[in-house]
Amino acid sequence: MGSYANHSCIPSTFKEVAIPEDIASRPGTPDSECCPSVASASASFSRALTPPSSPGKSRQEMPQLVLRAHHDLAEGDIINYSWIPEYLPTWKRQELLQARYGISCSCDRCVRNPEVVNAYHCPKCGKGPCSPTLPISAPGGDLKGHHLSCESCGALSVEDTALAECMEAERSAAGLEKQAQVLHQYHYSIVAANHDSLASLPPAERIHAVEILMEAHRRLFPGSGHPLMGWLCEQAAAAHAALGDHHQAVAGYRRAQELYALSHRGPPETGHDQRCYLQQMRLSAGPLGVVARRLSKPPGQLSRTPSLPTLEETEADKCADEGQVS
Ligand SMILES: [Zn+2]
Ligand SMILES: [Zn+2]
Numbered sequence: 001m002g003s004y005a006n007h008s009c010i011p012s013t014f015k016e017v018a019i020p021e022d023i024a025s026r027p028g029t030p031d032s033e034c035c036p037s038v039a040s041a042s043a044s045f046s047r048a049l050t051p052p053s054s055p056g057k058s059r060q061e062m063p064q065l066v067l068r069a070h071h072d073l074a075e076g077d078i079i080n081y082s083w084i085p086e087y088l089p090t091w092k093r094q095e096l097l098q099a100r101y102g103i104s105c106s107c108d109r110c111v112r113n114p115e116v117v118n119a120y121h122c123p124k125c126g127k128g129p130c131s132p133t134l135p136i137s138a139p140g141g142d143l144k145g146h147h148l149s150c151e152s153c154g155a156l157s158v159e160d161t162a163l164a165e166c167m168e169a170e171r172s173a174a175g176l177e178k179q180a181q182v183l184h185q186y187h188y189s190i191v192a193a194n195h196d197s198l199a200s201l202p203p204a205e206r207i208h209a210v211e212i213l214m215e216a217h218r219r220l221f222p223g224s225g226h227p228l229m230g231w232l233c234e235q236a237a238a239a240h241a242a243l244g245d246h247h248q249a250v251a252g253y254r255r256a257q258e259l260y261a262l263s264h265r266g267p268p269e270t271g272h273d274q275r276c277y278l279q280q281m282r283l284s285a286g287p288l289g290v291v292a293r294r295l296s297k298p299p300g301q302l303s304r305t306p307s308l309p310t311l312e313e314t315e316a317d318k319c320a321d322e323g324q325v326s
Contacts, residue, residue: 005067007101008080009093009109013067014227015081018268064268070224087191087220089118090135110135116220117191119184120148120169123162124155129184129219143167186216203239210236230259230272237279246283253279 005013067081084096090110097103115136119129130150136143143166148157157163169182176193183190194209201209210232217228237252257276264270 006078006080007083007097007103007105008078008107009082009086009090009105010107010113010221011070011081011086012073012077013069013079013081014263016066016068016227016270018064018066018270066268068225068227068264068266070221070226070263087117087188087217089115089141089188090137091139091141092188094137095139110137114149117186117188118143118166119186120166120182121184122150122152122155123148123157123159123165125150125153127152129186130155130157141167141170185212186219191216198235203242206239207236210239225259225262225265227260227263230256230263230276233259234272234276237276241279241283250280250283253277253283 005015067079069079073079083101084093088096094104094110097105113135115132115134116129117131118136118141119131122128122130128150129152130148132143132146133149133156134146136146138144143163144160146163148162148166149155150157165182169179170187170189172179176190180190185191185194191213194213198206198209198213214229214232217226217232233252233256237249237256240246240252241249253276257273257280260270260272260276264272
């Protein structure tokens with residue numbers, strides 16, 4: 001491929017297109033474009049990669065292709081991003097990479113990491129998530145010969161009947177409600193369904209779905225500043241506002257602001273921070289539109305600070321992260 005930033009299923013950065021005119025951007029939406037240019041790989045913070053200027057437009061007016069680091073990068077670290085949706089099992093990712101780009105990937109997630117997005121209820125304790133200890137690369141997601149390890153009870157399931165039940169639920173057309181008796185809420189099918197239906201869910205259900213989606217993504221990419229986190233948090237804040245719970249909504253927008261500060265450090269300005277701040281102002285304004293008290297730091301003053309307790313990296317997360325990111 002003629003790209004300077006290669007594909008990885010455990011990417012060090014994510015790509016977005018920042019549009020200066022309306023300071024809107026599309027967070028983390030990998031598509032078929034490749035990077036037109038790339039700066040030094042020694043960036044220790046997010047860095048904008050701008051396409052060549054076109055006549056008649058100033059650099060500030062041009063949409064900017066931006067790669068932002070998921071975590072601090074050291075001198076010599078490889079800059080890569082995912083060319084395909086990330087929350088998919090290995091066999092599906094390999095199919096997409098082959099069909100769209102004619103490549104196969106041999107990153108750690110493709111060859112040796114547990115297949116965490118294939119998550120099932122544990123055949124032993126009923127809880128889970130219970131996932132294959134190795135990548136599922138056989139076409140169609142065949143689990144034969146694999147071991148399922150439970151994160152709740154630690155049991156290892158190797159029985160053919162248990163594996164067959166998992167595969168049957170995955171391939172069943174019985175509907176998600178029936179499938180969810182076997183598939184865990186972190187399973188890629190359930191995650192995709194929750195994500196796709198988010199906007200149409202009633203506010204209370206949307207809040208619940210957001211919590212599951214955030215937990216699922218943190219489990220896949222522990223400790224990373226993923227752009228989806230801020231966006232999801234914003235969806236939950238809007239749902240709280242729709243329910244009339246302004247206190248929770250303000251707290252949600254403040255948390256989204258913190259998450260964006262983690263994922264979108266440095267220029268160019270994306271508008272995420274400003275938008276969350278304005279929502280807090282709006283929700284906290286009294287009947288005459290007066291803001292009763294100062295809410296949080298205004299845009300531009302947020303630095304990379306530890307986020308709220310639920311988002312702090314645990315020691316286990318840090319170890320897993322170090323083990324996953326090469
Ligand atoms: Zn890979
Ligand atoms: Zn278990």
